[in-house]
Amino acid sequence: MARSGTGCWAARxxxxxxxxxxxxxxxxxxxxxxxxxxxxxxxxxxxxxxxxDCRRERSRRLDVSTSSSSSPAPSSAGAHKFDGxxxxxxxxxxxxxxxxxxxxxxxxxxxxxxxxxxxxxxAVGCLVVxxxxxxxxxxxxxxxxxxxxxxxxPKTYSVKQLLGVLKLCxxxxxxxxxxxxxxxxxxxQRLPSDPALLGLAAFEDATSYKYTFVNFGLIKITRRSxxxxxxxxxxxxxxxxxxxxxxxxxxxxxxxxxxxQFFLLPLKxxxxxxxxxxxxxxLLSFRFLGLIFEELQNVAKGMLARNINWRxxxxxxxxxxxxxxxxxxxxxxxxxxNQIARSMMVRGYNSKSFSHPHLxxxxxxxxxx
Amino acid sequence: MMEALSARGLWVSRGxxxxxxxxxxxxxxxxxxxxxxxxxxxxxxxxxxSTFMETVAGLLPYxxxxxxxxxxxxxxxxxxxxxxxxxxxxxxxxxxxLWDQALDPDDVRERVRRALSQVNLGGLSEKAIGTLxxxxxxxxxxxxxxxxxxxxxxxDEITSFLDAENQFxxxxxxxxLIDGDPTGDLSALWxxxxxxxxxxxxxxxxxxxxxxxxxxxxxxxMDSLVRQFEEICEGQRRLMxx
Ligand SMILES: Nc1ncnc2c1ncn2[C@@H]1O[C@H](COP(=O)(O)OP(=O)(O)O)[C@@H](O)[C@H]1O
Ligand SMILES: [Mg+2]
Numbered sequence: 001m002a003r004s005g006t007g008c009w010a011a012r013x014x015x016x017x018x019x020x021x022x023x024x025x026x027x028x029x030x031x032x033x034x035x036x037x038x039x040x041x042x043x044x045x046x047x048x049x050x051x052x053d054c055r056r057e058r059s060r061r062l063d064v065s066t067s068s069s070s071s072p073a074p075s076s077a078g079a080h081k082f083d084g085x086x087x088x089x090x091x092x093x094x095x096x097x098x099x100x101x102x103x104x105x106x107x108x109x110x111x112x113x114x115x116x117x118x119x120x121x122x123a124v125g126c127l128v129v130x131x132x133x134x135x136x137x138x139x140x141x142x143x144x145x146x147x148x149x150x151x152x153x154p155k156t157y158s159v160k161q162l163l164g165v166l167k168l169c170x171x172x173x174x175x176x177x178x179x180x181x182x183x184x185x186x187x188x189q190r191l192p193s194d195p196a197l198l199g200l201a202a203f204e205d206a207t208s209y210k211y212t213f214v215n216f217g218l219i220k221i222t223r224r225s226x227x228x229x230x231x232x233x234x235x236x237x238x239x240x241x242x243x244x245x246x247x248x249x250x251x252x253x254x255x256x257x258x259x260x261q262f263f264l265l266p267l268k269x270x271x272x273x274x275x276x277x278x279x280x281x282x283l284l285s286f287r288f289l290g291l292i293f294e295e296l297q298n299v300a301k302g303m304l305a306r307n308i309n310w311r312x313x314x315x316x317x318x319x320x321x322x323x324x325x326x327x328x329x330x331x332x333x334x335x336x337x338n339q340i341a342r343s344m345m346v347r348g349y350n351s352k353s354f355s356h357p358h359l360x361x362x363x364x365x366x367x368x369x
Numbered sequence: 370m371m372e373a374l375s376a377r378g379l380w381v382s383r384g385x386x387x388x389x390x391x392x393x394x395x396x397x398x399x400x401x402x403x404x405x406x407x408x409x410x411x412x413x414x415x416x417x418x419s420t421f422m423e424t425v426a427g428l429l430p431y432x433x434x435x436x437x438x439x440x441x442x443x444x445x446x447x448x449x450x451x452x453x454x455x456x457x458x459x460x461x462x463x464x465x466x467l468w469d470q471a472l473d474p475d476d477v478r479e480r481v482r483r484a485l486s487q488v489n490l491g492g493l494s495e496k497a498i499g500t501l502x503x504x505x506x507x508x509x510x511x512x513x514x515x516x517x518x519x520x521x522x523x524x525d526e527i528t529s530f531l532d533a534e535n536q537f538x539x540x541x542x543x544x545x546l547i548d549g550d551p552t553g554d555l556s557a558l559w560x561x562x563x564x565x566x567x568x569x570x571x572x573x574x575x576x577x578x579x580x581x582x583x584x585x586x587x588x589x590x591m592d593s594l595v596r597q598f599e600e601i602c603e604g605q606r607r608l609m610x611x
Binding site: 102103104105251252253283284286287289290291293294336339340342343344345346347348349353354355356357358359360361 | 426428442444445447449451452453454455456457458460461464465466467468469470471472474477478481495496497498499500513514517
């Protein structure tokens with residue numbers, strides 16, 4: 001019993017990635033468990049006990065993880081305090097990469113039908129305007145991008161995703177506003193020696209121009225900080241949102257094809273780079289984007305499942321747990337890349353023979369068996 | 370030859386970089402898989418099943434014995450689909466195995482479509498990997514192997530991360546592939562530690578401690594092999610509990 005039990009435990013924890021589950025999955029699991037049991041009864045005549053023990057162990061594990069990752073069960077409400085850190089962890093666990101960096105094929109929109117190369121050119125155009133434009137053009141650009149997101153992206157996620165990006169930009173803008181001109185450089189006073197020249201008080205407030213808007217000593221909001229904050233907001237919003245629009249409506253294959261088989265063609269002609277390898281690298285990086293997201297979720301889930309009471313911990317202990325888990329996530333990612341490299345070998349990869357990147361879009365007409 | 374794979378007196382050591390510290394993990398393994406068979410290799414965790422698989426796949430060297438693989442190509446699918454899926458979308462992932470062949474796009478498309486429908490994933494080729502369930506991911510890994518029209522599939526506990534429903538779904542899919550192969554040449558070596566899966570096997574071997582300790586040539590002999598496995602597990606349990 002102990003032998004097979006530990007075996008199962010190891011299998012589950014090493015398969016951490018498959019454990020990324022939303023709250024919805026709880027229902028399915030309950031159902032599966034029921035099937036599970038009926039299966040067990042049916043198989044009892046022939047199947048050996050250790051396998052069963054092993055599975056019981058597994059389903060018990062599932063109970064633990066579901067109850068802790070969905071909502072605090074009434075029985076353990078005392079132990080499960082949702083303070084700040086747990087709340088953040090919970091958000092990480094329930095978040096998905098889907099409306100941010102993952103391609104969402106359905107529902108198809110106008111943007112889905114647009115040529116990938118055109119989309120890339122547009123995205124680059126947005127970046128250039130955001131980086132070099134005046135404050136007015138930047139604001140106009142942001143309004144344009146925001147309006148386009150609402151108009152073209154599927155309603156199922158566009159508004160929520162847009163608000164997420166906006167929130168992030170506003171936070172950045174707010175801190176820029178406070179910090180940009182907070183530290184005043186002490187300048188040497190250079191007043192004229194002739195006291196008559198000091199009587200310039202009449203010029204004060206002759207126009208409505210004010211450099212400093214708000215001044216509470218440490219917090220000082222000036223014309224410069226407002227400009228800077230607006231620029232930071234606009235730049236960030238334009239960058240993130242135009243990228244998101246591109247990524248969610250274009251499949252990784254199309255994107256890869258656009259820049260390796262079109263924009264980077266000169267490199268191929270000049271023989272400066274192996275464009276086939278570049279295609280593979282680009283595709284692999286798309287895969288890893290998803291993996292990193294999942295791995296962070298696993299770490300967050302691990303922390304939630306352990307029911308750590310963050311409030312009772314000293315800062316040092318919190319940092320200690322945090323670094324341990326981040327180390328674990330990084331190690332997991334490294335081990336996964338190792339495994340993926342291995343699986344590339346198993347599938348016959350070697351850089352010489354793999355010279356035909358087949359980036360075809362296999363559009364099928366339904367027929368889900 | 371009727372055999373797709375045959376190993377005779379195979380010895381494999383692991384660890385210690387082949388020096389004195391390395392330990393014999395496979396000891397005198399005799400195992401053969403007939404063409405058109407779904408052969409199952411049953412054994413407890415740590416009995417050496419994956420080591421055998423990796424040796425057959427050519428990832429590990431063997432020190433002694435004979436290993437003959439009569440058919441080609443051979444493709445392996447491993448335990449955790451997250452570790453074997455290479456590319457970010459379903460279609461690209463399946464097509465990856467074809468990157469070493471100059472095919473035209475229509476041909477690639479047709480092959481990818483066929484492989485996906487063989488594992489009941491038809492219509493999902495545009496999906497991102499992150500949006501698939503565990504069972505779908507494992508089917509996808511299988512499709513990635515099938516697109517190259519292999520003659521021998523090496524499947525190492527591919528159901529161990531799946532729930533009961535998906536476990537038998539994937540197993541039935543593999544069984545149907547083998548039974549439905551037009552040439553009757555496709556065979557598979559299925560590694561497992563779950564004896565209830567043996568009801569789908571054409572033949573089976575039982576591995577314990579790096580040795581083959583029992584063989585069943587047909588379904589009729591399967592029950593006694595399962596009983597032997599149960600006894601081994603029972604004995605081990607008694608050792609572990611004081
Ligand atoms: N990389 C390795 N180096 C050294 N020993 C290993 C390695 N991998 C596995 N082993 C040993 O080989 C034995 C069989 O392992 P494995 O083939 O993975 O078993 P199974 O797949 O049946 O669970 C185990 O005792 C394990 O300790
Ligand atoms: Mg194994």
